[in-house]
Amino acid sequence: xxxxxxxxxxxxxxxxxxxxxxxxxxxxxxxxxxxxxxxxxxxxxxxxxxxxxxxxxxxxxxxxxxxxxxxxxxxxxxxxxxxxxxxxxxxxxxxxxxxxxxxxxxxxxxxxxxxxxxxxxxxxxxxxxxxxxxxxxxxxxxxxxxxxxxxxxxxxxxxxxxxxxxxxxxxxxxxxxxxxxxxxxxxxxxxxxxxxxxxxxxxxxxxxxxxxxxxxxxxxxxxxx
Ligand code: TZP
Ligand code: MG
Numbered sequence: 001x002x003x004x005x006x007x008x009x010x011x012x013x014x015x016x017x018x019x020x021x022x023x024x025x026x027x028x029x030x031x032x033x034x035x036x037x038x039x040x041x042x043x044x045x046x047x048x049x050x051x052x053x054x055x056x057x058x059x060x061x062x063x064x065x066x067x068x069x070x071x072x073x074x075x076x077x078x079x080x081x082x083x084x085x086x087x088x089x090x091x092x093x094x095x096x097x098x099x100x101x102x103x104x105x106x107x108x109x110x111x112x113x114x115x116x117x118x119x120x121x122x123x124x125x126x127x128x129x130x131x132x133x134x135x136x137x138x139x140x141x142x143x144x145x146x147x148x149x150x151x152x153x154x155x156x157x158x159x160x161x162x163x164x165x166x167x168x169x170x171x172x173x174x175x176x177x178x179x180x181x182x183x184x185x186x187x188x189x190x191x192x193x194x195x196x197x198x199x200x201x202x203x204x205x206x207x208x209x210x211x212x213x214x215x216x217x218x219x220x221x222x223x224x225x
Pocket of ligand 1: 116171
């Protein structure tokens with residue numbers, strides 16, 4: 001059985017762990033370093049690995065996360081999330097066609113379910129559905145998608161739902177302030193952490209920006225979630 005539902009903390013830094021961007025480093029090494037440095041959520045997102053490899057990597061990532069009280073999310077596959085005892089699963093729009101949310105709930109029970117959205121219309125659908133958080137993007141240019149949606153809708157997406165919203169896509173230290181200014185509270189990245197020459201410093205600086213922004217604007221962490 002999957003664990004009891006964990007809460008996504010407000011002002012979460014969410015690492016999407018994909019070895020293909022790790023410049024030859026093992027994703028486990030990157031995840032370990034990131035876990036020690038302050039990420040709040042780690043997602044296993046490995047497109048090129050078979051099930052056996054995913055199970056073995058997933059067990060290691062789950063153990064790293066457990067040790068540091070980090071939320072562990074599995075991408076694409078609710079059955080794999082369940083088998084790994086993950087805290088949750090993340091699904092894209094195409095995954096939802098394969099696994100309708102009613103089926104996802106049957107598989108993962110009360111675990112965290114997150115969904116990717118790429119427009120306000122998709123966001124609204126997600127907001128009124130049985131998901132626990134909503135990812136919105138890609139807000140900037142990124143390698144995993146051949147388009148980006150820009151930041152025009154960030155304010156609307158930030159304020160439209162009581163569910164946690166996680167912004168994603170090309171976010172790094174050079175543009176994170178723009179998002180925070182527009183109301184973003186939770187940020188997900190691949191390359192800004194995974195491809196960094198100094199994972200620990202990158203994590204600490206991103207997290208520090210997020211927390212400092214909250215303190216400076218007196219909009220401290222919201223514990224509704
Ligand atoms: N979904 C939307 S953008 C993206 C995903 C998985 C990739 C984000 O990667 P990066 O390196 O932070 O742009
Ligand atoms: Mg997917």
